[in-house]
Amino acid sequence: MLELHNVSRSFSDHQVLQDVSFTVPGGALTGFVGANGAGKTTTMRIIMGLLAANTGAVTLNGVELSSDTRPNFGYMPEERGLYPKQPVIDQLVYLGQLHGLGRTTARSRAMELLSRFGLENRAKAKLESLSLGNQQRVQVAASLLHEPDVLILDEPFSGLDPIAVDAMSSILRDYASRGVPVLFSSHQLDLLDVLVDHLVIIQNGKILADSSADDLRSSQASRHRISLGSDAGWLRNEPGVGVLDISGPDALVNFDSETTAQRILARAMERGSVTEFSIYRPSLADVYREIIR
CATH class of the missing domain: 3.30.70 (Alpha-Beta Plaits)
Structure with missing residues (x-):
C-alpha cells in the first residue's frame, strides 16, 4: 500500500497542498480527480521524489520512500518526455536499459507493449511521425517497460481513442490484479464508473474524499x-x-x-x-x- 501522510507544499506564498493524506491500496485502481490546479500533478511529483514536500511523508508498505525505494516505480508525466526524432523502439529499449533490463529483454518487452497498443508496425517510426494519441501510447509503454511495483500515471487516457482506452484499461487491470498499487489522474469522469476501485478527490490542495468506489456511492x-x-x-x-x-x-x-x-x-x-x-x-x-x- 502506498500512503501519503499530511503532505504539504507551498510555492512562494501560495500553498498548493495542505495536509494531504490518502491511500493507494495494492491490487486496486485508484482514480485521482480534481479540477485543474487542485494539486494532482504536484502530489504525483512528490510521490516520485521530483518535488520535496515541505512537511509530511510518503510511504510504501510502511517504509518511507527514498531514492533507493523508488527505482521500480512506473511514472508517466502529463507532459510527454520522449525524444521526437528517435525511432520508437530505440528509445524504449534505451529507457528499459536505464531501468536495468538487458537489451534483448528490453526490446522484447517493448514490442510486447507496442503490440498491445496496436503499434507493432510503427516500432521503427520516429516518434514525431505518430499522431498525438499514438505518442501517448508510447509514453504509457515507456512507464511499463520494467514491470513496475507501483504505477503513477498523470492523465494516461488523454488523447487516446476508444480502442486505445480499452487497451490501456486492460493493462492497468493486469497490474492491479498482481497487487500493484495504481494511481492515475483523469478528467474523463465517464471512465470512473467502469474502471476505478478506489477514488481520491482533491480540491484546492485538500483531500475531500478517499474511499472505495462502492463506499462513496453508498455514502x-x-x-x-x-x-x-x-x-x-x-x-x-x-x-x-x-x-x-x-x-x-x-x-x-x-x-x-x-x-x-x-x-x-x-x-x-x-x-x-x-x-x-x-x-x-x-x-x-x-x-x-x-x-x-
Missing part, C-alpha cells in the same frame, strides 16, 4: 428516479421529499424514509400512470460533483 443520500404520465412538479410540495431535479414528468428525489417513498408511490398512482419508480444508483461522476459543491 450519498438514497435517491429515486420517478417518471410519471403528467408533470411531476407536485412533488416539490410533498413533506419528506427532497427534489434534486424535475423536468416535466421526470424527477430525481430523496426520501426521508421508506414510509415516505411508499406514500409518494401510492399518491403518484392515484394521480395517473407511473412508468418508473426506481432507486437511482449515482455514478462516481455524480458523487464527485456532489462532493466538490
Whole structure:
C-alpha cells in the first residue's frame, strides 16, 4: 500500500497542498480527480521524489520512500518526455536499459507493449511521425517497460481513442490484479464508473474524499428516479421529499424514509400512470460533483 501522510507544499506564498493524506491500496485502481490546479500533478511529483514536500511523508508498505525505494516505480508525466526524432523502439529499449533490463529483454518487452497498443508496425517510426494519441501510447509503454511495483500515471487516457482506452484499461487491470498499487489522474469522469476501485478527490490542495468506489456511492443520500404520465412538479410540495431535479414528468428525489417513498408511490398512482419508480444508483461522476459543491 502506498500512503501519503499530511503532505504539504507551498510555492512562494501560495500553498498548493495542505495536509494531504490518502491511500493507494495494492491490487486496486485508484482514480485521482480534481479540477485543474487542485494539486494532482504536484502530489504525483512528490510521490516520485521530483518535488520535496515541505512537511509530511510518503510511504510504501510502511517504509518511507527514498531514492533507493523508488527505482521500480512506473511514472508517466502529463507532459510527454520522449525524444521526437528517435525511432520508437530505440528509445524504449534505451529507457528499459536505464531501468536495468538487458537489451534483448528490453526490446522484447517493448514490442510486447507496442503490440498491445496496436503499434507493432510503427516500432521503427520516429516518434514525431505518430499522431498525438499514438505518442501517448508510447509514453504509457515507456512507464511499463520494467514491470513496475507501483504505477503513477498523470492523465494516461488523454488523447487516446476508444480502442486505445480499452487497451490501456486492460493493462492497468493486469497490474492491479498482481497487487500493484495504481494511481492515475483523469478528467474523463465517464471512465470512473467502469474502471476505478478506489477514488481520491482533491480540491484546492485538500483531500475531500478517499474511499472505495462502492463506499462513496453508498455514502450519498438514497435517491429515486420517478417518471410519471403528467408533470411531476407536485412533488416539490410533498413533506419528506427532497427534489434534486424535475423536468416535466421526470424527477430525481430523496426520501426521508421508506414510509415516505411508499406514500409518494401510492399518491403518484392515484394521480395517473407511473412508468418508473426506481432507486437511482449515482455514478462516481455524480458523487464527485456532489462532493466538490
